[in-house]
Amino acid sequence: MQRVQAVLDVDLPGARISRHLYGHFAEHLGRCVYGGFWVGEDSPVPNEGGIRLDVVEALRALDIPNLRWPGGCFADTYHWRDGIGPREQRPRMVNSHWGDVVEDNSFGTHEFMALCDLLGAAPYVSANVGSGTVREAAQWIEYLTRADDSPMARLRRANGRDQPWSVPFWGLGNEPWGCGGGMGAGAYAELARQFGTYSLDHGDNRLYRIAAGAADADYRWTEVLMQNLGRYLGDGEVTGHGKNTYQAISFHHYTIVGSTWENKGSATDFDIDEYYRTMLKARDVERIIAGHATVMDAYDPGKRVGLVLDEWGTWFDVEPGTNPGFLFQQNTMRDALVASVHFDAFHRHADRLVMANIAQTVNVLQAMLLTDGDALVLTPSYHVFAMNKGHHDAASLPLNVRGAAPARQVGEQELSTFSASASTKDGQVLISLTNLDAQRSTEVEIDVRGAVAGAPAGKLLTAEEVCAHNTASSTPVRVRDLDAVHLHGSTLRVTVPAHSFATVSFPAVG
Ligand code: AHR
Numbered sequence: 251m252q253r254v255q256a257v258l259d260v261d262l263p264g265a266r267i268s269r270h271l272y273g274h275f276a277e278h279l280g281r282c283v284y285g286g287f288w289v290g291e292d293s294p295v296p297n298e299g300g301i302r303l304d305v306v307e308a309l310r311a312l313d314i315p316n317l318r319w320p321g322g323c324f325a326d327t328y329h330w331r332d333g334i335g336p337r338e339q340r341p342r343m344v345n346s347h348w349g350d351v352v353e354d355n356s357f358g359t360h361e362f363m364a365l366c367d368l369l370g371a372a373p374y375v376s377a378n379v380g381s382g383t384v385r386e387a388a389q390w391i392e393y394l395t396r397a398d399d400s401p402m403a404r405l406r407r408a409n410g411r412d413q414p415w416s417v418p419f420w421g422l423g424n425e426p427w428g429c430g431g432g433m434g435a436g437a438y439a440e441l442a443r444q445f446g447t448y449s450l451d452h453g454d455n456r457l458y459r460i461a462a463g464a465a466d467a468d469y470r471w472t473e474v475l476m477q478n479l480g481r482y483l484g485d486g487e488v489t490g491h492g493k494n495t496y497q498a499i500s501f502h503h504y505t506i507v508g509s510t511w512e513n514k515g516s517a518t519d520f521d522i523d524e525y526y527r528t529m530l531k532a533r534d535v536e537r538i539i540a541g542h543a544t545v546m547d548a549y550d551p552g553k554r555v556g557l558v559l560d561e562w563g564t565w566f567d568v569e570p571g572t573n574p575g576f577l578f579q580q581n582t583m584r585d586a587l588v589a590s591v592h593f594d595a596f597h598r599h600a601d602r603l604v605m606a607n608i609a610q611t612v613n614v615l616q617a618m619l620l621t622d623g624d625a626l627v628l629t630p631s632y633h634v635f636a637m638n639k640g641h642h643d644a645a646s647l648p649l650n651v652r653g654a655a656p657a658r659q660v661g662e663q664e665l666s667t668f669s670a671s672a673s674t675k676d677g678q679v680l681i682s683l684t685n686l687d688a689q690r691s692t693e694v695e696i697d698v699r700g701a702v703a704g705a706p707a708g709k710l711l712t713a714e715e716v717c718a719h720n721t722a723s724s725t726p727v728r729v730r731d732l733d734a735v736h737l738h739g740s741t742l743r744v745t746v747p748a749h750s751f752a753t754v755s756f757p758a759v760g
Contacts, residue, residue: 252656252692254668256649260758261700263645265601267673269315275607277322279348279614280576286612286621288357295624299364304626306368308619312635318374318607319362323347323429326380330390333358334409349575363415372418379423379445380431388448395455420449420457435471439478446495460558461496466503472542475499476549498556504565505532505588517566517579518717522688525584525716526660529686532588536595543602556604563609563616564588577614582719583727585616586630590684590751593638594671597646625722633711633729637753640680644673681754685746688716696742704757708732712750
């Protein structure tokens with residue numbers, strides 16, 4: 251048994267935790283779009299206009315705030331005009347990044363917007379900067395968001411949609427240093443300014459333009475993008491030629507262990523050493539967020555430019571026998587804990603980090619959902635998103651551990667095996683607690699200050715084994731009520747079993 255003593259200050263609310271930190275990502279990759287979201291109108295799988303209804307229902311239960319589409323690497327090969335009009339007449343293309351398969355474009359702009367409507371999620375559309383033109387991107391925005399009889403609005407009407415859609419989030423390409431064009435930071439920054447300049451606000455649609463950012467800890471990339479944006483002045487004005495061209499900068503960080511790219515390790519078959527190394531990598535996200543934030547602070551102390559982590563999650567070897575280009579992997583209790591420690595880091599940096607998108611929602615990488623024919627599997631990661639829903643748009647709260655937190659040595663590095671964060675909204679406090687220790691439970695004692703706490707309720711996500719995972723025929727990883735939560739005066743006592751994630755909520759009167 252490990253012990254942790256912590257202090258929670260309910261009367262010291264910090265930054266708002268944007269619900270967009272719980273965003274998602276759907277790329278034309280493997281079975282994410284096709285088979286995952288989209289089955290087509292003639293499918294025996296229950297669907298609305300071709301969109302799988304079981305997937306919609308499961309994701310609605312998460313209140314997913316936004317969905318990024320169509321990529322990823324695919325975005326910089328995608329030409330949106332191929333994905334509108336009668337499906338049988340849409341041109342085909344080769345999905346060169348993902349399996350070299352032929353894409354028939356049956357899922358395009360109208361289908362994506364219908365999906366977002368069904369989900370109640372805000373669309374985050376990534377424009378093709380790598381192989382597309384500024385005109386093409388500008389016309390896509392006009393097609394999506396313009397109300398009058400402009401040429402693109404007319405084209406949209408001819409394709410059956412009268413009213414413009416609302417598109418709040420607009421991505422300026424993806425990984426321009428790699429699959430998105432193989433550019434240097436300076437060349438991309440110029441291009442981002444150019445694309446951003448012609449990414450217009452039509453009517454009352456306001457685009458939040460997100461420049462494609464760094465891989466992991468490439469802080470220089472962020473610095474170049476900040477330099478090119480211009481400098482914010484105290485009165486809220488921005489100087490320089492980057493004015494209004496992009497409002498946020500993204501970066502990507504995957505949890506990848508394993509010795510080489512060809513050997514990233516199995517998603518389900520791993521030993522304890524590999525488990526702890528995965529956790530080290532996952533916890534590293536906090537250092538990287540802080541690194542980008544520090545660079546941005548130097549140029550934008552008022553924190554007007556957002557930092558967006560629009561791809562994150564685990565990346566293991568594909569499941570044996572599946573297409574290597576489809577990135578299909580199972581999802582275990584280990585993945586759930588990777589997610590929960592990411593969210594704690596996100597909550598602590600909510601003053602700068604405004605959005606994050608897990609890669610990817612269905613059947614690809616660290617998925618929420620796996621489909622198997624007409625069966626649907628909720629992964630352990632799904633449950634972390636569900637249990638943390640109360641943090642959406644809540645005020646973060648300081649939760650500090652007294653003394654040394656439990657830790658263990660992993661190779662040369664020390665891994666802190668306890669992680670927690672808290673927030674408050676509508677008179678309720680929500681605490682998230684992760685015990686990364688594979689064998690020992692952790693007894694947590696929290697001194698609740700600044701408010702009178704009411705009766706607590708807890709939920710627990712755990713399994714016998716850290717490699718436990720759910721399938722269509724068995725669900726060993728499930729959420730249950732956590733009985734081991736007690737309030738004595740202002741002291742909350744919670745026991746979190748080994749390799750588990752728990753949440754505790756209680757009303758608080760100030
Ligand atoms: O999510 C899979 C791929 O990972 C994306 O297409 C790309 O942006 C990243 O390298």
